Every structure is written in structure tokens, then in C-alpha cells.
Amino acid sequence: MLLTGFAAATSCDLTESPQSSAGTSLVFGSETGLRSYCYSFYGLLPSGSNAHSQDDEMAEYVAKSSLELYESGGITPDAQKSWDWEDIRNVNYFLDHNVNPAVPQQVRDNYSGIACFFRAMLYYNKLVRYGEVPWVGRVLNPGDPELTAPRDSRDVIVKHIIEDCDFAYQHILADNSKNSNACLVNKWCALLLKSRICLFEASWRKYHAGTPYVAGCEMSSDELFSLAADAAWEIIQSGIFSLHTGTEYSHGRGSYRDLFSSETAPADEVMLAIQNDSKLSVGYANYFYNVQASKHSLTRPFINTYLNRDGSFYSETGSDGKYKAFLEETTGRDLRLNQTIRAYDYTCKDAKGSMVPTTPDFGYSLTGYHIIKFTQDDVAYNVYGANGNDIPVMRYAEVLLNYAEAKAELGTLTNDDWKMTIGALRRRAGITGGDLDAKPTKVDPYLKGNFYPGINDPVILEIRRERTCELCLEGFRKRDLFRWACGELWANAKWTGIFVPELDKPMDVNGDGKYDVLFVGTGAGSAAEYASIAVTPNYISVPGGYFVTHNLPGRTWQDKMYLEPIATVDITMNQNLLPNNPEY
Numbered sequence: 348m349l350l351t352g353f354a355a356a357t358s359c360d361l362t363e364s365p366q367s368s369a370g371t372s373l374v375f376g377s378e379t380g381l382r383s384y385c386y387s388f389y390g391l392l393p394s395g396s397n398a399h400s401q402d403d404e405m406a407e408y409v410a411k412s413s414l415e416l417y418e419s420g421g422i423t424p425d426a427q428k429s430w431d432w433e434d435i436r437n438v439n440y441f442l443d444h445n446v447n448p449a450v451p452q453q454v455r456d457n458y459s460g461i462a463c464f465f466r467a468m469l470y471y472n473k474l475v476r477y478g479e480v481p482w483v484g485r486v487l488n489p490g491d492p493e494l495t496a497p498r499d500s501r502d503v504i505v506k507h508i509i510e511d512c513d514f515a516y517q518h519i520l521a522d523n524s525k526n527s528n529a530c531l532v533n534k535w536c537a538l539l540l541k542s543r544i545c546l547f548e549a550s551w552r553k554y555h556a557g558t559p560y561v562a563g564c565e566m567s568s569d570e571l572f573s574l575a576a577d578a579a580w581e582i583i584q585s586g587i588f589s590l591h592t593g594t595e596y597s598h599g600r601g602s603y604r605d606l607f608s609s610e611t612a613p614a615d616e617v618m619l620a621i622q623n624d625s626k627l628s629v630g631y632a633n634y635f636y637n638v639q640a641s642k643h644s645l646t647r648p649f650i651n652t653y654l655n656r657d658g659s660f661y662s663e664t665g666s667d668g669k670y671k672a673f674l675e676e677t678t679g680r681d682l683r684l685n686q687t688i689r690a691y692d693y694t695c696k697d698a699k700g701s702m703v704p705t706t707p708d709f710g711y712s713l714t715g716y717h718i719i720k721f722t723q724d725d726v727a728y729n730v731y732g733a734n735g736n737d738i739p740v741m742r743y744a745e746v747l748l749n750y751a752e753a754k755a756e757l758g759t760l761t762n763d764d765w766k767m768t769i770g771a772l773r774r775r776a777g778i779t780g781g782d783l784d785a786k787p788t789k790v791d792p793y794l795k796g797n798f799y800p801g802i803n804d805p806v807i808l809e810i811r812r813e814r815t816c817e818l819c820l821e822g823f824r825k826r827d828l829f830r831w832a833c834g835e836l837w838a839n840a841k842w843t844g845i846f847v848p849e850l851d852k853p854m855d856v857n858g859d860g861k862y863d864v865l866f867v868g869t870g871a872g873s874a875a876e877y878a879s880i881a882v883t884p885n886y887i888s889v890p891g892g893y894f895v896t897h898n899l900p901g902r903t904w905q906d907k908m909y910l911e912p913i914a915t916v917d918i919t920m921n922q923n924l925l926p927n928n929p930e931y
Contacts, residue, residue, distance in 0.1 A: 375447045381458040384441055388465040389530075391434055395629035398621040398738035399607075399721035399820070400643070406824035407840035408649035408815075410713045410897045412642045417911070418837070420903040424931055427914035430477065438466045439486050453520070460518035463511035464537050470508050471544045474501065475826060478560065478910045478928060482507050497923040502565050505548050509574065512541035529612045529620040529737070535587065536619050538578045539741050542749045545575035549756065550830035559929040560909060572753045579750035583767075588743040590775050591616040596682050598702070599693035599719060602775060604686035607721045612737035619741035623734055630734030632721040637711055637729045645688060645716035645819075647843040647894065648797055652812055653681040658773070658781020660791045663846075669891045670846040673707075673715065674858045682777035683816055689717040691857040696725040706856045706863040707845075709882040713897040714844025715856075720820055739821070744772060748814045755806050762786055765806075769813050776816075782809070798836065829909055838904035844895035847886065853877050866895070907931060 374380040392398075405415055416422055441462045445455050473480045479498040484507065487493055515537035549571030555561050556568075582588065591613040594602040605613055612620040623630030636643060647663075655661050656679045664670055677690035685692060688707075695705040702724075707717035722728070723736055751768040754760035762785045770783040781787075787805045794808050802808050811831075815824065828836055847854070850868025855861060865877040866884065886893040907930035918924050 371444060372447070375444050376449050378450060378454050378458075381445065381450065381455070385458050385461045388438065388462065391465055391469065392619075392740060393621060393738070393822070395621055395623045395734075395738070396631055398740060399632040400635065400822075402822045402825045403820045404643070405837075406820075407828065407836045408646050408819075408824065410642075410644045410646050410842040410844070410899075412640060412713065412899070414899060414901050417908070418903075419901040420905060420908065422911060424912045424915040424918070424927060427912050429914050429916050430473070430480075432483065435466060435469050435483060436486060438462050438469065439484065442466075443486050456518040457520045460515040460534070460537070461532050464515040464519070464532050464540065467508045467511035467515070467537075467540055467544070470504060470511075471540075471547075474504050474508075474544075475547070475829070476911045477913060480504060481924075495921045495923055500563055501548070501561070502563075505544070505566065505571075508544055509541060512537050512544070512578075516541070529614055529617045529739075530622040532619060535582050535585070536741055538582050539618060539746055539749075542575045542578035542582075542746065542753075545571045545578065546749050546753055547826060547830050549575060549753070553756070554830065554832040555909070558906075569757060572756045576750055576753035576757065579746045579753065582743070582746045583750060588618060588746070589615050590743060590747075590771055592775055596685070596777060599685055599690065600724070601682060601686055601777075603683050604720065606739055606742065608723055608736050610735050610737070612739055616743045617737070617739045617741070618743065620737040620739045622737050625728075625733050625735035627732075629732060630736065630738075631731050632734050632736070632738075633723060633728035634731045634733070636718045636722055637708065638731075639711075642711050642713045643718060644712045644714040644844070644897075645718060646714055646840065647716070647845070648841055649815070649819075650676070650684065650688075650716055652794055652798070653684040653816055654773075654778060654781065654812075655679055656681065656777055656779060658778050658783065660793065662793075670889060672848065673845050673856050676846075681773075681816065683819075687718065687720045687819055689719055693719065693857075694724070696727070698726055704857055704859050704861075709864050709884065712844075713884070713895075714842065715895055716844060718820065744817055745823075747772060748810070748817060752807075752810050752814065755804075755810055760786065760806060769810060772813060772817055799831075799833065832909075834906065834909055835904050837908075838902045842897040842899065843887070844884075844897070846889070846892055846894060848892040850886070850893065853880065866893075905930070 374384055442459055445459050481496050482499045482503055516534050519534040521534045549568045552561050552564055553568035591606055592602045594605050651663050674691045693705050694702045697703050707715045728734055747768040754764055765786045766784045773783055787809045790805045794812055847866050850866050853862035853865045856863040865881045867881050884895050885898055887896045910928040912931035913924055913927050
């Protein structure tokens, strides 16, 4: 469990100093004090209760039972909550006071590096939400002019973030062994954060070119793509991390899912993780996906993007033109699919302790694509706080994806680069053919037509496919859509599910000879006989049958939603924050 024994109490007031029972000299006069203070920063990471869903709760490929206010276009300056600066102030307080010569410089710099990592992360989150914000690099006091300063440009914010990441990389102490404690920030995490942020900002500037969202930006997208690629390459060439492999796939479990369901995150690939402990009742992925009424499920259009095992593009219809049933659509596919949802072959330990075939639970899955990626395969975990599996927040696979995308956007990705990055990820996913050793030359019409109509480069398209499948539900998708200027997918994506050949007739979903579900249509005939497995979702008619669908009204999209507005309450206190973000 991440240690949070020291917590400096802070205030939303930008001028109120953190207080603690220990005096400043005691805290900053020893390595023990510095370490304890830095442990408080780990509370800024996702918690054990939400690390498994993060921002992907609002991704277009997730069907759910209710909308956030932002998704329905309901956030206005008046409705917006005041932005929160207490966490940044807490980090600045540490950096301002970590100057005691009683502690060796190298030790002080190590902990200042950790603080800079978290300040970079916090400012990145603000950049994504609000765009231009004031840069505050020190503790402010009453009367300081910075309290009423205008917002700084994206260039200023990004350059300061890069400086923080560079300082963290250069000063966080580390040896050349793998990170044996993946719950603590290491110097390589700082490089990955730099790569992540530079890739976001480079894409933002390229795909939002000519809009108010990049007005006044001087750093070019190519400059930022280069910084993203260089940071990723530094990690790659170090040889410290690698893709986790070695677990043969079986019944929904394999090397890929090891990363998300293991009690201890595999340290060969996982660079930073949230450590859960079932004894502390902090992890509840099983409860979230198997019990909670939110019923998060993946959608049919996204499921269709997973490749066939032989590397070919998947088609949702067979040679006869008919839609494929669940058994067929989850057979012979990229093995990450079968490790992300309950596929035809998934098994789980029942109440008697036996591993048994376990189909999607249509009482808790809106589409039939029932998520398992972060769960543990035992019904005993289906209670609040029971999960003990670690949840990665940084891993080596993202390094490879960042490198591939940045190089592709620069037009410098080689076949060797492709083989080392996308090819390696696909091999781990059980894909045996297609473009593993050389860049692709064919455009997938489904991927282009349904997701990225403005992209004609097959390399960019395939990298986006790979990124979405590999990082599914890890908190990247919403930000990826925003930096690629694909926000309209949010409102327009179809929340459709599995194909149902016939209503009012029991179905054997996984092909094991037992009826699993009956989809009620008119309710006549056999529905009463199979009442225990009968469900009544929404449907749409398609040739040969029906798609389960979830029609949740209210989703909307306007380009102004790429950024959130600054709250009226904040503008009232500081008129220099005007003008607000575009169209607010």
C-alpha cells in the first residue's frame, strides 16, 4: 500500500501554509522527514477504488448507465467548481523549504526530483482541462502580484513541465536494476511522463492547428514530437524494462492480463502501480464491473477493431453475410480481447471453488462485452474492497507506443522501429501474421470510416488501433480523442452490443451446451420457462437478427468541450484570468 503516514494539511487558499505536528526544521532537517513528506504526494495518484477506470469512464467505447455533467454539455462557468491549487501549493511548499544543508545535496535533490514529478503531473492535468493557466512555481503570500496574474501561455506551461520532468530524471536516485518496488516513483517514470506530455501537446498543436486552441503557440508540433520520441528512446535503450511475457494464454488469462490482475504487478514492465490490499478494503474492481449498477461495458464498434489472430482485419459478418454470434466473434482474435472481456472461453472460480465457464452477466453488462481486465477470477472478490491486485498507472508498453507514434508523426519511423514497438506488442498478443516486422501499407476501411475518417496513413491508423487496444480502460482514451481532435466520437459513437439471432429463444453464448441467456422480445412462449436467464435490454433490428443496444440520451458534443471553462467564482477573484476559454 502506498504510504501516506505524513500528510501536510493544506488549504484551497493559495496563501495558507501547510501545517503539521512536526516543525519545519524537523521535517526538512533529515532524510526521514523528506521521505515522509514525499509520501504524501502519492495520494495524488489514482486511488485503489478508481485506478481501474480513471478517465475512461468517459471514453466513447464505454457504455454505461448514466452520464457525467460534462458529457451532456452541462458545464458552464457558473456551474463549474473552483479550480483547486492546494496540491500544487503543497509541492511548492516542499520545494521552497527543501534547502536545509544538514541534509546532503544529493539526498535533497532526490526528493525534490520526486516533488517535481508530481508538480509536472498536476500541471499536465490542468493543461488538459483548462489549457492556459497561471504558472505558480513557489509558495505565494498575501499581496504577491502573482495572485492576480493572467494565465500563462501553453508554451510557458509546457516548458516548465519539461523542466520539472528533466530535473526529476536527472536527480531521482536509481541504480540499473529493475524497479523492485513499482509503487514508488523512479527516474524512468519522469521520462515516461515527459514523453506522455510532449506527445499530447504535439498532437494537440498539429490536429487543432488553425483553431483558437493553439493561438499564440510558438513551439512546433515537430519539436514536441521529437522530445516525446527522445524521452521514450532513452527508456528503451536503457534496457531496464521490457514487455512482460512468458505466461501462456488460457481461459482469459495470460501475460497481458498478468499486468492487471496480479497481487504484485510484474516489475519487468510495470514502472508505477497502485498497490491494493484486500485487508485494507481499498481495491474494488470486481465490485465495480460485476456488481455496481453503473454497468460499464465495452461497445461493438470498438470490439470490431481487434485484429484476427492471423493479423488480418476483422469482419463482423461471415462469408455468408450474416453477423457473427458471440462464440465466433471472440474466437481467433487478438488475445488481448479475450483478456479484456468475458469471451467464449472465460472461466472463473465459483462459490464452490471450481473454475467454471463464465459467460457475460447481462444483468451487469449493457452490451454483453463484460469487462474483466482488472478483475480477479473468483466470485469471492465480488464484494466492495475485496480486490488485492495492483493497478498499473505507468508501464513499458506505453513507452513503445509513444515512441512509435511520435516517430510516425515525424515521418521517421523505420521498419526496425515498427518491429521493436508495434510488432512486439502484437506478438505478445498472440498475433502471428500481418505487419509484424514492417510498416503496414493497407488502410483498414472499418477503422478509418468509423473512427478516423481524416487519416489516410495506414501507419498512423494502425498505431492508433494498437494504442487503443493495448491501453484500453487505462485512462488514455479521452485524452487521445481530444489531442487528435476527435471529440465528436464522444457523442456519435454507437453503444451497440452483441448480435442476437432470435428473441424469446434461449442462447448458448459460449458453446458449452448450456443455455446462458434469453433475450425477451414479446415475452411470449419460452420466456416464462427460462425466467432465471431472461433479460430485457434494448435492441435494434439488423439483417438476420438484432444488436443489443444502450440508448442513453443526452450525449452531446461542441468543440468548446475540448476545454473546460474557468469558473465564474475564480474570475470574480481575478479578472485578469479573462478571457475565458473559447465559446464560454
